[in-house]
Amino acid sequence: MPAMHAALRCYALVAVLAVFPFHASAGEVMHGTIRGVLLALIVVYVLIFGLLLHNVLEAGGAVRALSAWLSGFGRAPAEQALLLSAAIGPFLEAVSGFGLAVVIVAPLYAALGFPARKAMVLALLTQSAVPWGALAIGTVINAELSGVSLRELGEYSAWLHVPLALFYVGAVVAVSEGRRSVRKHFDDMLIVSASLAFMTWAASAYVSVELAGAAAGGFAAVLLVGYWQLKARVRGHVREAGEEAVRPSLGKALWPYAILIGYIFITHFFDGVQRMATTFGVLHWPLYGVRLELLYSPGFALWLAALSACWLYRLSAAEVLACVKKTVKQVTPAAVATTGFIAMSAVMDGAGMTGALAEQAAAWTGSAFLAVSPLVGALGGWMSGSNSAANAMFSPFQRAMADQLHEPAIWYAAAQNVAASNMTMASPARIALVASTLGRPGGEGEAMRLVGPIAGAALVIIVLGVLIGRAAVGT
Template structure:
């Protein structure tokens, strides 16, 4: 009976979201309130107001670390992509099927994930759809190709999900992201094969040579982003790795004349300068040391520190302001800031509540107690159960933060109790939490609305089902390997 009581916060959150009547933010508030009630009434050890205050403060602190990534990323993207004198050639018609196929691949696997990494919140869908519209394909095909832009969610929103997951697991975010990237690479290999089938059906079948080229481009890009993650950390890795790849691919595919190249250079210059600066802050030792320690705050052991001058979100905000001033868009700041807040506010507020809920469950000993109960009931097989629950909840919440807030502490305790590879178990939990976000109802709704097919979500789910099945299959294989102690 006590185990059922301990699961009530998670069950209430899942039931609230699954009902379709309550949003993620309200559901997270219900979860936080119920977690406090359960912790005060039935925690494995004494949990008083003082402990609760510390847990809540830790949760708020973890949430605060993420806010600059969200606001800064959205604001910079909006300011940098504002139309100005530097136009973009995306409105030009495609000269042939080969050019169309190359644009399709670049939009789905390069530009879309790049946009998602800088901002999150499905912005990659918008960027991909704007490009793929040039191909004049069917609405349902436009919708599906746009959703493929969500394949690199590990690095979405400047890696903020990995940073929160690492904080909840009391581990290093770079190590977590590198371990998790192994599964993401597996996902992308499977999804690329499915993409080939879709591209052929859409009328862009060009044979094995083009497929080999796409595999090499994607493989190189994945290798670069994993290497960049190991060197720079998850927040700047996608920008640093995919920015140059996109520029090179653009030159190879478009072969622009001098005038067009100049226009594109001016439009992309803010991204290039930001990437170069963020790279320097991570690679130039004296600069890194100065920025890392200037104004550094670290109030909670095991939680992330905040160094305002080292935080990538700070420089996203600075880059947004400088770009707007230099392009003469200063008057647009209030409008763009309101738009960024409107887009990101629910995510920001729910991060606070989910992080606080996770800290209450962890600090009260409930997460550890649940893990011990699962281990006693299922043995090592419990390590397989937890990621599947996380995947289901992640698709409902459209975020990895919710399932990680509910289950990460329990997964850590479970792996420790079973004597398994802790790093692998933590990475598995995090990947599971976002593995099905590509077919989340929120993203489906965004894509259907933008594609002009509202109410066709069922068709979208049918088309994206193979992508979800591939992710679940790989997730199960990884979970079995972790549970058996083979990794």
């Protein structure tokens, strides 16, 4: 079923269940619905201008130029996928969040000639390091609500992510080129996974949790390309970026991305600019606890990048209008699906449904709740498509369970953080996003069937990691 239809039907079902078995009033259901719609606006704002930027870059030839350049560094499909999904994708997600890496990477896979089904899964795999996405805002929320140190939570989350790094890198290779190619590219896999795991832990423990994801993704990309160049020199053949004559030049193709990342960096790390961006142009709905900072959001950075691309590529008014029309056509099903699922999540939370699920899991497991703790986090991440929302939903519950069982809160906080973030890649909102970006509305079911087992296997690894880590530490 297309995600848009599934979202509307699931929301309707939840609204009915909220009123009858859970005794919520019509006003409470409406309050949850409005809150969900307002929360969805934050995501849709990014989605609209992310798709607009993609369409402008495509019209100007930038996507073609970038794909030619990437094909020069990674000639095999697995190499291209490792660079895009395992290194560049996590970097983009770290500096922006909101699934922006999906919007940027998916069209590049299409331009490189990947089949749509592979492109969807590989684009979703860029969401493998979401604990550090959007400058680790979800991890910050978790630390505040769980009452643990941010640095300690970042470090524990990084340790849990060590086996996941190798698992996801292996998944990227297997999806892009087949399972038999894993042995062929094992050296590349080790370099990427080791650099991601080490830099994420080191930056979280000794530098800044907020910068760990960007540092790890950038470090992995540079190290991987450098390794390829070294191997090529040893063999007497230096790899060069694609020299195909394309419009525009590589420099012009990269400028909009530089503007995008530069704006996000300036507004996040220069206090004066940050204060301005979070003071002016703010839509605030105190009754619903929702705040949309128009100038601080990546959506505005995407708009600036799209505007600069129109000027750089000298697009005509007719070409710009065509890009706008294409964006509206693409964004409608994804926006409706995203809004429907987030509204469903908000109504479930307000009516006590998500709390009832978590409490029942705690009642069934008792003192063994730590084994179920990641499943609770995963439920929040899958429903909301956001690590921040999932942590806001369940971090207090996880802390309460830790106190009740006289356990260290850090393990429950880390389990919640890592599980919620990893399950966002299989969330209906993210899947609707990638299907819309690749122009495959209605293909969400296929994407769910493909990425679901990967996310499920990652969840098993997280559960085992939490249990083994807790037993090893013993405190």
